[in-house]
Amino acid sequence: MIPISKPFIGEAEKAAVLEVLESGMLAQGPRTAKLEEKWAAACGVKFAIATSSGTTALHIALLAHGIGPGAEVITTPFTFVASVNTILYVGARPVFVDIEAETFNINPDLIEAAITPATAAIMPVHLYGYPCDMAAILAIAARRNLVVIEDAAQAIGADYRGKRVGGFGTGCFSLYATKNVMSGEGGMITTDDETLARQCRLLRNHGMERRYYHDILGYNFRMTDLHAAIGLAQIARLEEFTAARRANAEYLTHGIESVVTPAVRPGYGHVWHQYTVRMDGGRDRDAAVKQLNAAGVGAGIFYPVPANRQRHLVEMGLGDADLPVAERLAQEVISLPVHPQLSQADLETIVNEVNRL
Ligand SMILES: *Cc1c(COP(=O)(O)O)cnc(C)c1O
Numbered sequence: 323m324i325p326i327s328k329p330f331i332g333e334a335e336k337a338a339v340l341e342v343l344e345s346g347m348l349a350q351g352p353r354t355a356k357l358e359e360k361w362a363a364a365c366g367v368k369f370a371i372a373t374s375s376g377t378t379a380l381h382i383a384l385l386a387h388g389i390g391p392g393a394e395v396i397t398t399p400f401t402f403v404a405s406v407n408t409i410l411y412v413g414a415r416p417v418f419v420d421i422e423a424e425t426f427n428i429n430p431d432l433i434e435a436a437i438t439p440a441t442a443a444i445m446p447v448h449l450y451g452y453p454c455d456m457a458a459i460l461a462i463a464a465r466r467n468l469v470v471i472e473d474a475a476q477a478i479g480a481d482y483r484g485k486r487v488g489g490f491g492t493g494c495f496s497l498y499a500t501k502n503v504m505s506g507e508g509g510m511i512t513t514d515d516e517t518l519a520r521q522c523r524l525l526r527n528h529g530m531e532r533r534y535y536h537d538i539l540g541y542n543f544r545m546t547d548l549h550a551a552i553g554l555a556q557i558a559r560l561e562e563f564t565a566a567r568r569a570n571a572e573y574l575t576h577g578i579e580s581v582v583t584p585a586v587r588p589g590y591g592h593v594w595h596q597y598t599v600r601m602d603g604g605r606d607r608d609a610a611v612k613q614l615n616a617a618g619v620g621a622g623i624f625y626p627v628p629a630n631r632q633r634h635l636v637e638m639g640l641g642d643a644d645l646p647v648a649e650r651l652a653q654e655v656i657s658l659p660v661h662p663q664l665s666q667a668d669l670e671t672i673v674n675e676v677n678r679l
């Protein structure tokens with residue numbers, strides 16, 4: 323089976339973890355600080371704050387912006403549920419705006435109509451590693467005085483009009499094992515705002531700057547140095563990983579004829595966390611995934627159910643939101659392997675099997 327994702331674990335990753343074990347200092351420490359430095363540089367921002375996961379990065383970012391009960395946060399229904407759950411964790415209400423079929427991302431033309439006096443933030447998700455239309459989103463946010471929290475969990479290294487994601491709003495990343503740059507589990511917040519960065523650090527570590535003096539109610543959302551050591555070995559290869567994903571995506575787009583391949587608009591630097599095709603016109607997507615899996619191609623569905631249709635959101639009365647494009651795409655999408663460890667033979671197999679659908 324050609325897996326849909328395959329974490330790259332090389333000698334550098336192994337040696338880095340052993341070194342931390344031998345140092346005897348496993349908790350958040352110098353390696354975490356170093357990874358923060360490298361991550362900030364990779365995103366072109368002043369500050370990066372490491373956390374225990376992408377979920378806790380989003381949670382902290384919302385708290386640091388003072389978003390809580392009574393506030394509404396505009397986001398996309400076509401995302402991993404974590405984006406939406408973090409809005410619920412802080413007691414705010416998610417407001418769903420439909421996506422564009424071509425980009426899978428939130429449709430900026432529909433955002434303005436969803437704004438109410440309670441709207442505090444927009445949370446665009448750079449799904450599959452494809453940047454959202456940040457010019458349009460930032461213009462709305464500036465006009466309506468809204469915070470922008472980018473869910474860039476899948477998009478480290480992606481750029482929009484030459485600028486890296488995570489540098490447009492408050493950036494939130496995941497280093498979960500299958501992400502483009504991983505540490506097993508882990509997260510990162512990026513910002514140019516020093517006050518916000520300090521608040522994020524406090525929230526991450528029980529409100530503590532001076533040992534056992536707690537300035538605010540914080541959490542234990544720290545990254546360990548074991549995870550940071552893996553992340554450091556990985557971030558060093560970011561550009562190489564991205565180039566390999568881009569080359570693989572180009573090969574797939576060139577060869578695949580049987581389904582709708584993903585388009586990339588000029589000015590959008592896609593990093594291909596997922597390579598996602600569409601089976602349009604009511605074709606049987608689930609049967610196609612079965613056929614591909616049977617042929618040894620690890621196709622996946624991201625995501626089969628729009629977030630607002632998950633049970634806990636249905637129980638909040640959000641299940642029937644009018645989101646026709648997200649509904650349709652949840653039935654049409656198939657993600658194909660695109661990760662850097664694919665061989666030429668793997669790529670040929672994927673193209674051949676997809677063209678048999
Ligand atoms: C992975 C992911 C998250 C959550 O990250 P974790 O590290 O798994 O907590 C959030 N949003 C999106 C879009 C993701 O893909």
